[in-house]
Amino acid sequence: MKYVVIKCGGSIVADLPDRFFQNIVTIYKEKNVTPIIVHGGGPMISSQLKQLGVVTTFVDGLRVTTNEVLDVVEMVLSGSVNKQIVRKMVQQGAQAMGVSGVDGNLLQAIPVQHANNIGYVGEVTTVNKKLLVNMINEGYIPVVSPLAIGTDSQRYNINADSAAAAIAESLEAPLCFISDIPGIYIEENGKKETLHHTNEAQIDELIQTKVIQGGMIPKVKAALQALAHHVPEVAIVNGTDPTSLLDFMDGKSVGTRIQLKEVSHV
Numbered sequence: 001m002k003y004v005v006i007k008c009g010g011s012i013v014a015d016l017p018d019r020f021f022q023n024i025v026t027i028y029k030e031k032n033v034t035p036i037i038v039h040g041g042g043p044m045i046s047s048q049l050k051q052l053g054v055v056t057t058f059v060d061g062l063r064v065t066t067n068e069v070l071d072v073v074e075m076v077l078s079g080s081v082n083k084q085i086v087r088k089m090v091q092q093g094a095q096a097m098g099v100s101g102v103d104g105n106l107l108q109a110i111p112v113q114h115a116n117n118i119g120y121v122g123e124v125t126t127v128n129k130k131l132l133v134n135m136i137n138e139g140y141i142p143v144v145s146p147l148a149i150g151t152d153s154q155r156y157n158i159n160a161d162s163a164a165a166a167i168a169e170s171l172e173a174p175l176c177f178i179s180d181i182p183g184i185y186i187e188e189n190g191k192k193e194t195l196h197h198t199n200e201a202q203i204d205e206l207i208q209t210k211v212i213q214g215g216m217i218p219k220v221k222a223a224l225q226a227l228a229h230h231v232p233e234v235a236i237v238n239g240t241d242p243t244s245l246l247d248f249m250d251g252k253s254v255g256t257r258i259q260l261k262e263v264s265h266v
């Protein structure tokens, strides 16, 4: 069976047009490729924390996660955002099933290694592929929220880009990041340009020079990690562009394609 992992960023989820969800159904029903949706929800978590008067901070694009923060992360991601996406898919005539990475041990994690103490932030060690495949065989499109469980039953907050990469690795499936930008920007002669292709060496340089910042850091790191572990293709595309996802599926030039090594594109 052919799969594609579609990661919907929290920056764009609320603005994704019906057409985007129709395109996912087209991929499933007409192209015979099974989509697995993984979503974020960073801005929604931040706004809920703000309403509760909890200060939130990020280190290298990862949210410092105390137990108090973790409660809100789980409520927002596995509750409202996950169900919003499931409903959108159902509206387009698909059977979708929302699960958190905690359910059925879908995502198992250990604490992320970081120089600072960033709390209950995890990195995925195991994906329960059998559970995903069972859901798919029953005719459901999985919609996954990025929490995970540890061997000690501790919950972990997982950056959604890295959760999507781990799932793509386990299925050896292409990975498409849906975001609020048309791809990775660079500055050329004082003008913002979108890179059509990039690779590990250039990404390292763009992080060093702070051209790539914030939430883009875990995204490109997840992309490179996935490519190093049998994921055949990765791109970052804009979710409001009506054809970007279908163009990605058709191998057309869209957004920023990421490769490990520089390849000539003439």
Ligand SMILES: Nc1ncnc2c1ncn2[C@@H]1O[C@H](COP(=O)(O)OP(=O)(O)O)[C@@H](O)[C@H]1O
Binding pocket: 008, 009, 010, 011, 012, 040, 178, 179, 180, 181, 183, 184, 185, 186, 211, 212, 213, 214, 215, 216, 219
């Ligand atoms: N070089 C860059 N090119 C494009 N976006 C960048 C770059 N550096 C930082 N960003 C930021 O990364 C954001 C996308 O990452 P993130 O906020 O985590 O979104 P998502 O919701 O897709 O996970 C963009 O909205 C932009 O503000």
Ligand SMILES: CC(=O)N[C@@H](CCC(=O)OP(=O)(O)O)C(=O)O
Binding pocket: 008, 009, 010, 011, 039, 040, 041, 042, 043, 045, 061, 062, 063, 073, 121, 122, 146, 157, 158, 159, 160, 161, 215
């Ligand atoms: C550890 C960590 O940072 N987790 C993220 C999980 C959500 C996420 O990644 O959402 P986006 O895809 O919208 O960025 C967070 O708490 O914001």
